[in-house]
Amino acid sequence: MKYLKTAQQVILLALSIPIIGVLASPSSTPTKAGEDSPHWSYGGAANPTQWGRLGHDFALCETGRDQSPIDIDNAVLGTPADIVFNYSEAPLVVVNNGHTVQVNYEKGSTVSINGEEYELLQFHFHTPSEHTLSRRAAAMELHFVHRNEEGKLAVVGVMMEKGKAHASIDTIWKHIPGAGETNAVKGLTMNAASLLPNGSTYYSYSGSLTTPPCSEGVSWNVLAETIQVSEEQIAAFEQLYQVNARPIQPTNGRIIKLHPE
């Protein structure tokens, strides 16, 4: 059960282990919030319980009422699943940003959710999963980050369970650069669709970025089906990022909808 960390264990780990101190040095890790934003991490003095106090721009991490991730439970029946992925093959660009391993995607791949179209910007990984399903965490979670023309973000979450090795994960892991670096791999393409499960049943709710600045108004869509990765692949990621999952946040009465296929 090594990889089925509970939220409580994650908090303990985050508080007790000075993880990725070297990898996450502020000078070498530009973040989404920009180069001037304060250093944040999953352990040590800048752990998730402190994010909201690290700088003005991060206040929502503490004061926000619609924060992510959450425990997915007591979902109400929503409209039938209407999520269509139009991902195409793209050059492989792997970024090690000091907080996660991220694959940047070129323009032209989209997802349509309830008829709204969003462009895929990047996907990245967390261990253990950030969302939990009835308090159960998966070994890892994959986030496909999209944006529409109005600038609204939609993230599709995929739970990654311990099982068979995944060929696309092998390809990505082989090309992870050093912290703060980007590896635009020459002559290699990949299709993000290869990392999607078969089924399209999903849970939706309104939430936030799970990293500072914790901006809200993010459309969250967590697929009910999972993909598998091997124990070795999980261990390889944990070599870089032992824990990079924000603990679950209060639901504050938000409605979680289940959209069955």
Ligand SMILES: [Zn+2]
């Ligand atoms: Zn994420």
